[in-house]
Amino acid sequence: MKKVYYLKTCNTCTRIINAINWPSGFVFQDIKQNPITVKQVEAMHQLSGSYEALFSKRAKLYKEMDLKNANLTETDFKQYLLEHYTFLSRPVVIINHQIFIGSSKKTIENLKAALSE
Numbered sequence: 001m002k003k004v005y006y007l008k009t010c011n012t013c014t015r016i017i018n019a020i021n022w023p024s025g026f027v028f029q030d031i032k033q034n035p036i037t038v039k040q041v042e043a044m045h046q047l048s049g050s051y052e053a054l055f056s057k058r059a060k061l062y063k064e065m066d067l068k069n070a071n072l073t074e075t076d077f078k079q080y081l082l083e084h085y086t087f088l089s090r091p092v093v094i095i096n097h098q099i100f101i102g103s104s105k106k107t108i109e110n111l112k113a114a115l116s117e
Contacts, residue, residue: 051077
């Protein structure tokens, strides 16, 4: 599987996607237009090891809902990921059995290295 979960209106996602020379075969899914499914989030969980790893604590809704002060469980993280697209730390790139989550410099460097293999 070669897939990129992103948000078309996210400047960071757009910058990263445009900066990478994507090999053929990648499927790009705008999570606002085409929300992630239970099956997709469970597949991401299997690769990442936790729902919390997929969860963006920088999301505006995270602050608005005061989730920082909530004692969230893995079930809660999964529920929020499925409820609203902004909770997914973006972009999420899956290359076969590897997952790259978010936009940190290290993550993008690791993604580029994996793409050049």
